[in-house]
Each structure stands twice: as structure tokens, then as C-alpha cells.
Amino acid sequence: xxxxxxxxxxxxxxAVLGMSAALQAENLVVSNWDGYMAADxxxxxxAATGNGAELVLHGTNxxxxxxxxxxxxxxxxxxxxxxPFAEVLHNLxxxxxxxxxxxxxxxxxxxxxxxxxxxxGNTFSVPYAWGTTGLCYRSDKLAEAPDxxxxxxxxxxxxxxxTTMLATDRWLLGAGFLAKGYxxxxxxxxxxxxxxxxxxxxxxxxxxxxxTTFYAKxxxxxxxxxxxxxxxxxxxxxxxxxxxxxxxxxGSDLWVDTMVILKNSENKDAAYAFVNFxxxxxxxxxxxxxxLYKVPNKPAMESLSSDFLASFPNMAISPEELVTYEQLRDxxxxxxxxxxxVSEIKAAP
Amino acid sequence: MQDRKPLYLMTPALAWLTxxxxxxxxxxxxxxxxxxxxxxxxxxxxxxxxxxLVFDPLYAGIFLxxxxxxxxAALIAVIIGYAAAFxxxxxxxxxxxxxxxxxxxxxxxxxxxRTYAWIVLLNREGLITGLARWLGYDAELPRLLYTxxxxxxxxxxxYLPFVILACYAPLSRLNPEIAEASRDLxxxxxxxxRRVVLPMTAPGIATGxxxxxxxxxxxxxxxxxxxxxxxxxxxxLVYAQFLTANDWPFGAALSMILIAIMMGLLTLQTFATERxxxxxxxxx
Numbered sequence: 001x002x003x004x005x006x007x008x009x010x011x012x013x014x015a016v017l018g019m020s021a022a023l024q025a026e027n028l029v030v031s032n033w034d035g036y037m038a039a040d041x042x043x044x045x046x047a048a049t050g051n052g053a054e055l056v057l058h059g060t061n062x063x064x065x066x067x068x069x070x071x072x073x074x075x076x077x078x079x080x081x082x083x084p085f086a087e088v089l090h091n092l093x094x095x096x097x098x099x100x101x102x103x104x105x106x107x108x109x110x111x112x113x114x115x116x117x118x119x120x121g122n123t124f125s126v127p128y129a130w131g132t133t134g135l136c137y138r139s140d141k142l143a144e145a146p147d148x149x150x151x152x153x154x155x156x157x158x159x160x161x162x163t164t165m166l167a168t169d170r171w172l173l174g175a176g177f178l179a180k181g182y183x184x185x186x187x188x189x190x191x192x193x194x195x196x197x198x199x200x201x202x203x204x205x206x207x208x209x210x211x212t213t214f215y216a217k218x219x220x221x222x223x224x225x226x227x228x229x230x231x232x233x234x235x236x237x238x239x240x241x242x243x244x245x246x247x248x249x250x251g252s253d254l255w256v257d258t259m260v261i262l263k264n265s266e267n268k269d270a271a272y273a274f275v276n277f278x279x280x281x282x283x284x285x286x287x288x289x290x291x292l293y294k295v296p297n298k299p300a301m302e303s304l305s306s307d308f309l310a311s312f313p314n315m316a317i318s319p320e321e322l323v324t325y326e327q328l329r330d331x332x333x334x335x336x337x338x339x340x341x342v343s344e345i346k347a348a349p
Numbered sequence: 350m351q352d353r354k355p356l357y358l359m360t361p362a363l364a365w366l367t368x369x370x371x372x373x374x375x376x377x378x379x380x381x382x383x384x385x386x387x388x389x390x391x392x393x394x395x396x397x398x399x400x401x402l403v404f405d406p407l408y409a410g411i412f413l414x415x416x417x418x419x420x421x422a423a424l425i426a427v428i429i430g431y432a433a434a435f436x437x438x439x440x441x442x443x444x445x446x447x448x449x450x451x452x453x454x455x456x457x458x459x460x461x462x463r464t465y466a467w468i469v470l471l472n473r474e475g476l477i478t479g480l481a482r483w484l485g486y487d488a489e490l491p492r493l494l495y496t497x498x499x500x501x502x503x504x505x506x507x508y509l510p511f512v513i514l515a516c517y518a519p520l521s522r523l524n525p526e527i528a529e530a531s532r533d534l535x536x537x538x539x540x541x542x543r544r545v546v547l548p549m550t551a552p553g554i555a556t557g558x559x560x561x562x563x564x565x566x567x568x569x570x571x572x573x574x575x576x577x578x579x580x581x582x583x584x585x586l587v588y589a590q591f592l593t594a595n596d597w598p599f600g601a602a603l604s605m606i607l608i609a610i611m612m613g614l615l616t617l618q619t620f621a622t623e624r625x626x627x628x629x630x631x632x633x
Contacts, residue, residue, distance in 0.1 A: 062389075062593050069390040088388045161492060162473075167578045169593060207473075208495045208577025222473045332387055339594035340407070346581040347411050 028053040028270045031064050032080040036129075036257075037278070038286045045277045051270040061085045068094060068262070077265040078274050083118040083256040084170070086125040087330040095124040096261040102272035105279035112319040113296035116256055117327045125258035126275055128284075129231070129293040130322060132252035132314070133171055136233035137225040138218055140242040149179035149248045152227055153202040160205040162224040164217060167209035169342040170328050172199065174253050175227055184253045184326050187334035196341045200348040209346075218243055229255065230314040234292035237312060245314045254325040256296075288315065294322075374608065380601035389595030399602035408586065408603070415582040418497065418572075419565035422504035426561045427554055429505070430512025434553075437513070438520035445521070452513045460507060464574050467503050468494060471575075495577030503571040508564055512557035519553040520546075552622040559618040563611045583607055 030042065034057045038044070042055045058064035061082050068076065073094035081089070089095040100106055106114075106122065113127045114120075135146045142159060146152065152175065155163050166172055174184045176195035186192060207223050215236030217223035228236075228245070236243040259278065261271045278284060285300035287293055289308070294315055295301065309316045331338070381399050384392040402408060437448045455463060470476050471494035478490055493499060523546065531541040565571075569584030578585075583603065590600030 060592060062595050065389060066591075066595060066597075069386075069388065092388055092390075164577075203579065206577070206579065207492075209579060210577065220472070220474045330388075335389075335594070336385075336596070339589070339596060343411070343581065343586065343589070344407055346578065346585075347407060347414070 027051075028077045028267050028274055029056060029075060030054070030078045030080075030274060031056045031058050031076055033058060036080060036287070036291065038283070038290070041278070041283065041286070044283070045274055048277060049270070049273050051267075051273065053270070053274065065089075073262040073264040076262050077267050077271040079260050079262065080128060080257060081260060082328070083116065083125065083127075083258055084328050084330040086258045086260050087118050089260055089262075090119070090124045091330070094263055096263045096265065096268065096271075097124055098122060098126070098261065099272070102269070103276050103279065105276045108279055108281055108284070108297045108299055110296050110298050110319040112323045115323070118256070118329060119258075125260050126279065127296045128257050128259050128278070129287055129291070129295050130254060130256045131230045131294050132247050132317065132322065132325060133166070133174065133227070133229050133255065134233075134245060134247040134252050135225060136215065136218060136228035136236060136243060136245050138221070138240075138242055139244045141221070141224045145244070146225060146246060147249050149175055149250050151248070152225060153179055153198060153205075155205050155225065159225055161207055162222070163206055163226060164208050164210040164214045164223050165199075165202070165206060165227040166214075166229075167211050169338045171227070171253075172209070172342060172345070173338060174328070175199070176202075178248070178250045178252070181250060185329045185331055185334075187331050187337060189337065192337055192341055196344055199345050203345060203348060215239075215243070230317070231291065231293035233314065234312045238292070241311075247317075252325045254322050254327045256327060377601045377604055380598050381605050383598050385596045385598050389597075391597060396598075399599045400605075402599060403602050403606050411581055411586055412583055412606070414580075415566050415584070418500060418504070418580070418582060419562045419568075422501050422508070422565045423558045423561035425501065426505045426509050426512045427516075427558050430509050430557055431516045431550075431554060433509075434513050434516035434520050437517055438523070449514070449517065453510045455506075456510055461570065461574075463507060464503055464571055467499065467506070467575055471499055494575065495579060497576070497580055499575040500572050500580055500582075503575040504561070504565045504568065507571070508561040511560045511564075515557035515560065516550065516553040519550040523549060552625045555618050555621050559614050563614060567607055567611070 028051055030053060032055060042053045045051070046053050056076075058067075058079075064079055064081060065085055065088065068079065068089065069092065073089070079089075086095065100122070103126070106126070109122075109127065113130070114122055116122075116127065119125045135149075135152055137146055139145065143156070151159075152163055152165070165175060170184075173192070173195060176199045177184050177186050177191075179198065180191070180195060182191055182195070186195075207217070210217065210226070214223065214226040214228055215232055218226055218236045219239045230245055233243065233245040237245070259275050261268065261275065265271050279297065281297060281299035281303065284295050284297040285303055288295045288297075288300055288304060292312055292315065294317065296319065304315065380391065382395055382397070384394050384396050384398075386392045403412075433452065437445055437452070440448055468475070472478075473490075473492070473494070475494070477493060481490055527549075528541055528545060531545045532538070536544065566582070567584045567587075569582065569588045572578075572580045572582045572585055584607075587600050587603045587607065590596045590603060594600075
């Protein structure tokens with residue numbers, strides 16, 4: 001609420017300062033997932049910097065990647081993508097090598113956020129949110145709290161038919177890789193085949209594959225144990241305190257969503273200003289408070305109240321713990337094997 | 350000189366079709382012969398491997414499975430739709446427009462909304478389960494949602510109005526004197542239906558069947574929502590190639606085969622209808 005008033009007053013201040021600045025303003029194009037930053041973030045940014053800006057939305061990483069690759073990154077200035085896709089943009093030469101002098105707010109990031117495997121030193125990407133993938137469940141319905149990926153993949157009798165798994169290929173396979181003790185980036189054909197068979201067996205016990213409404217299924221009681229990103233499990237927890245999140249003992253992946261400035265951006269200064277604006281503790285903290293995702297911003301996380309952290313325990317997973325998990329990486333040609341394997345799993349009776 | 354007016358009148362429609370149908374289809378056709386780049390772009394080297402991959406047992410199997418589900422949906426829709434159309438055509442003529450109006454009424458709401466309505470009905474905590482509990486049935490019902498049956502039900506429900514309209518047209522045009530003549534010549538009601546009414550309305554049945562089949566085999570929304578992602582149909586596979594695997598050339602190859610199947614069926618159906626109406630004209 002306070003934020004809204006602040007930005008409105010800032011807006012009117014700019015309006016008073018004159019139209020000339022606005023007329024000369026560069027028009028920044030930012031692509032992000034729907035609802036992944038404050039609804040007024042673009043306006044606040046424009047008000048704060050005098051730069052015109054436009055937000056466009058993408059539904060999935062793949063969708064924005066398709067556009068960026070086809071247009072060689074032209075037409076966009078800043079994009080929000082998950083880290084393996086940031087890596088691809090870098091490998092294709094589409095990502096700007098970052099000049100840290102233009103991003104003073106990088107100092108707000110936890111030191112661990114500067115040493116991520118996909119981009120040590122934040123040379124081409126800036127982490128925006130991070131977290132784990134694990135099990136989200138109804139503690140009031142399950143006889144025993146789950147603690148292993150096998151609790152999901154080979155559920156107990158009463159739970160069978162009441163589980164869901166993520167359908168996105170990397171996470172679907174990830175559950176199998178972790179259960180087998182393999183790397184989440186494994187591309188060895190035999191090991192992938194082994195995981196495929198495990199996941200085909202698991203398919204027979206599933207209620208559904210679900211990437212978007214699994215927490216609602218927990219709330220309604222349709223499902224009792226689901227494969228979930230920690231932030232999305234929080235949406236269920238917000239509606240029913242009996243819903244809990246656990247990282248299985250075999251571990252999790254560490255997913256990182258990042259901001260990337262495009263090398264072909266024609267508004268680079270404005271793009272840097274935007275990324276720096278988001279890294280501001282208050283702006284970045286918005287994501288933690290409202291989207292219930294952990295952000296790698298130290299002052300932003302420290303400003304969260306203890307009540308909030310008690311309600312959403314997975315928000316308190318420390319950066320030290322997060323970086324013990326392996327990140328999803330771009331696997332190059334391995335992606336073909338993944339796509340085919342997922343088709344095999346989905347087509348299995 | 351012939352009258353050019355029809356041509357002028359068709360120009361906007363032709364331009365529309367060319368710009369938004371023919372050209373995109375040709376682009377897709379072209380894509381199918383290139384290679385996927387390492388990072389999902391398109392490498393412009395000619396290859397036939399995408400088309401060959403379509404016939405790989407895995408993907409051919411998905412085609413067959415889709416054809417099975419689409420065929421089943423079309424068959425059920427034809428049985429229900431023909432009966433409904435028959436009843437509407439037999440109703441007093443003043444009531445027929447009202448009954449037809451009710452038959453197409455679901456089309457006034459969005460396809461997604463109609464599909465979600467089935468989720469509300471069928472899910473484990475849904476209305477049907479609630480009703481069963483209210484009636485005193487406490488045991489767990491068999492799973493209704495996220496099954497092959499749910500996908501077929503969703504397809505039948507959504508495309509049924511097409512069949513009713515397609516079957517109603519020939520049924521309403523049927524001259525009642527022909528059926529009367531058949532009865533007068535000693536045929537039973539069933540024989541009259543089987544040997545007179547059914548053959549004369551067969552084009553409507555064929556049109557309805559092909560419509561439902563073609564719309565169903567490429568459908569990806571219903572299997573995703575009512576099948577819980579567990580029943581991969583060809584539409585879902587194409588969707589996955591374009592939007593998750595980022596393998597546009599293979600997605601294009603799959604689409605081309607799918608479009609070829611659809612066009613083949615529609616052409617067959619047009620020929621069948623032409624022949625049937627031709628035979629009728631000769632007969633009269």
C-alpha cells in the first residue's frame with residue numbers, strides 16, 4: 001500500500017518536472033512472466049528515471065526464446081528467463097556482457113548469488129528469484145510426512161492416484177534423476193532410459209501432470225502429494241496451513257530465474273537502469289512478499305517479518321543451503337534426448 | 350466476356366485465406382525440411398530426417414492413438430447427434446428452430462470455459478462425487494477425470510452441435526412421401542429407416558463424422574485439461590515441439606502430416622457428398 005502511494009506521488013512529481021524529459025525518453029521493452037513483478041514496477045521505473053518503458057509478457061521460457069532467437073535479440077532490452085535459457089542467450093552471443101559499474105545495486109545480492117554455476121561473477125545474467133523443487137503435501141491427509149522422491153514416484157496405497165508431477169521436461173526428468181542419485185543434467189542415454197522407465201511406472205500412480213494448478217488440487221483435496229516449486233507451494237499454504245513443503249532427502253535442483261540485457265538492445269543505459277532499479281531492496285522485496293518467491297537480495301530478505309517467515313517456512317531456506325543443490329544447466333544436444341524421453345513417458349499407456 | 354462480379358466479390362476472402370492460411374502453411378511446409386539448430390533456432394540445411402522421424406514407432410503410435418480417440422469421439426457424436434437431429438426434424442415445424450437454437454447454445458460460451466465445466470463436474474471433489482455422497486454412496490467412485498473417457502466425453506460434448514446441424518440438414522429436406530411410399534410397399538419401419546432414410550441422409554452423417562474427427566485429432570486443449578497431460582495426442586506433440594522442445598522443424602513435419610490427413614479426409618468427404626447428391630439427381 002505504501003509502495004503504491006509512493007509511486008503515485010513520484011509520478012506526479014515527474015509530471016510536474018516537465019514533459020521534455022518524457023519526450024526524449026528511450027522506450028525500453030521488458031519481457032517477463034505475467035505477475036512476476038509489481039504491476040506498477042514499470043510505471044515506478046519510468047517515474048524514477050524518466051525513461052519510457054513497456055512490459056510485454058511471455059508464458060514460458062521457450063516462447064520468449066523462440067522470439068529472441070528468430071529476431072537475433074532485437075526488439076527487446078531486458079528479458080526475464082530461467083538460468084539455462086540465459087546460458088543459451090550467452091552461448092548464442094545475444095546476451096550483453098554486464099558492466100557492473102552501471103549496476104551499483106548488485107551489492108545487495110548475497111555473495112552466493114554471484115557464484116552461481118551457470119554464470120560465476122554475474123557476467124551476463126543477474127539472478128532475480130531462486131528456489132528449490134520438492135514435495136508439497138497435505139499434512140492432515142498423509143499418514144506419514146514424505147521425505148524421499150520415491151514417496152512421490154512409488155506412492156503408498158492410500159496416496160496412489162492422488163499425486164501430481166510437473167510436466168515441464170527438465171523438472172519431470174529431474175525428479176527421476178534425483179531419485180536415482182544422478183545429476184539433474186544427466187545426458188547418458190542408459191541412465192536417461194533408466195529414469196524414463198521409473199517415470200513410466202510412476203505415471204500409473206498419478207492423478208495428472210500439472211504445472212499450473214497443483215496447489216489448487218491440494219487445497220480442494222483432489223491431490224494429497226504434489227511435485228512442486230517451493231514458491232508455488234506457498235500459494236497452497238496461503239490457503240490452507242495444513243499444506244507443507246519438504247525437500248526430499250535425495251535433494252533438489254536449484255532453479256534461478258534471471259534478468260538478461262540483450263546485446264542488440266538500443267537502449268542499453270535504460271536497460272541497466274531498469275535492472276538496477278529492480279535490484280533495489282524495496283523493489284526486489286516486492287517479489288518475495290507478493291509472489292512468495294525467495295529473492296537473492298540480502299536487505300530485501302532481511303526486511304521480511306518473522307510472522308511472514310513462520311507462515312511460509314520455505315522462504316527461510318538460506319542461500320548457503322540453496323547453493324548446495326545442483327542448478328539445471330543448458331544441456332545442448334541433450335535437449336533432444338530429453339524431449340524424446342518425455343514424449344515416450346507421456347505416450348506410455 | 351464473362352461476368353467478373355463473382356471474382357471481385359471473392360477477392361477479400363481469397364486475400365484473407367492466402368495471407369493467413371496458404372502462406373503460413375507453406376512456411377510450415379518449408380520449415381519441415383530444415384534442421385533444428387543446437388539452441389532451438391533453425392539451421393538452413395536441407396534434410397528429410399524430420400519427416401522420417403514422424404514414422405518412428407513412438408510418434409506413429411501417437412498418431413494412431415489420436416486417430417483412435419478422434420474416431421471414437423466422432424462415432425459417439427454421430428450416434429447421439431443423428432438421433433437428436435432425427436428428433437428435431439420430426440418435431441412440429443414451428444418448434445424446430447427453437448430446438449436447433451438449444452442445440453447450438455453451448456457454442457455461445459468459450460471452448461475453454463465449457464471444458465473447465467467438465468473438470469468441475471468430474472473431479473474427485475466435484476459435483477458428481479458430491480451428488481453420489483448426498484445420495485448416500487460413501488465408497489470411493491472410480492476416477493472420472495484425467496482418463497481417456499474424460500477426453501472422449503469432452504470432445505463429443507464440444508463438437509456434438511456440428512453433427513446435429515450436419516445431420517439435420519438432409520433429414521429436414523427428406524420428402525416424407527418417400528418414406529410413406531416405402532411403408533406402402535410393405536417395408537417395416539426399421540427397413541424403411543435402414544434402406545431409405547439412412548442412405549439418403551448418409552452425406553450428413555459423413556460430414557458430421559469427418560468434422561468431429563478432424564477437429565478432435567488436432568485438438569490439444571481437451572487432452573491437456575481433461576486427460577491431465579497423461580494422454581498425449583498429436584496436437585499436444587506439435588504444441589510441445591513448438592513451445593517446449595523448441596524443435597520447430599520436427600513440429601512442422603508433424604503438422605504437415607496432420608494437415609495432409611485432414612485434407613485427405615475432407616476431400617474424400619466432399620467426393621462422397623458430391624456422388625451421393627449426383628446419384629439423387631439422377632434418380633429423381
